[in-house]
Amino acid sequence: MTDDAVPTLYAWAGGAEAFERLTEVFYRSVVKDDLIGPLFAHMDADHPKHVAMWLSEVFGGPDRYTKERGGYTVMLRHHLGKAITEPQRRRWVDLLMDAADEAGLPDDPEFRAAFAGYIEWGTRLARHNSQPGATPPIEAPVPRWGWGVAPPYQP
Template identity: 30%
Template sequence: MTTPENPQSVYEAVGGEETFARIVRGFYAQVPEDDILGPMYPQDDWEGAEQRLKWFLAQYWGGPQTFNERRGAPMLRRRHIEFPVNREAALRWLELMRNSLDQIDEETIPPTYRHAIWEHMERAAAMLINQPD
């Protein structure tokens, strides 16, 4: 979301690594006890899952290319195909992400950037649905 008037990336504009770490940390604080999403995650890799999501989001929004360097191309559908993601799971993922985003003030993530981040999350959640209702 850089423009000639504002060459800064979204990653830089919202505070870089710390902000994306907060989004992901807030999300994963909810997942272990969640009845829909919790069982989808490997119980012995919470820290790894959190790290990978942080790398992915940071890279997508203009931060370091850590995800590609350590994991290769994101290929989200392919990486998630083994998990039964139906509409209910996608909506729950969005609910937990919304809860996490709502914990971060507008000074850190101004409305324009928050809207762009949220639209991306909605598209990603919809794209990952691989099971019928």
């Protein structure tokens, strides 16, 4: 497969609509969750759509989060000072993986490995950056995540 022929993770997942489905399902269970629900008690009704825009951009889709929301800096500011604990981070990951199944994201090993890789990385950064006294960079590009060592499966 040439580089040009390799679909982005965004395209493989089903595009913007797939990520919106994912975050709708995800935040429906997040707000009901005893451990992390309280962190999201005051979230904006559009929060799921914004996170879908972020994930779409990360996985190779259009740069809408950068253009329409303000990019990395805005995402970072939402996490500063939240003091996310490891059990909370892990719950966030578990609920997102459940949501990926429920929303019907592709379940092939290659896609899920790349997806989980970003989620593991991103949640660990979010926890780290949310601690009191953390001094993460305030400006950076939105990360772009690819297939890594396991390109899309070809029968």
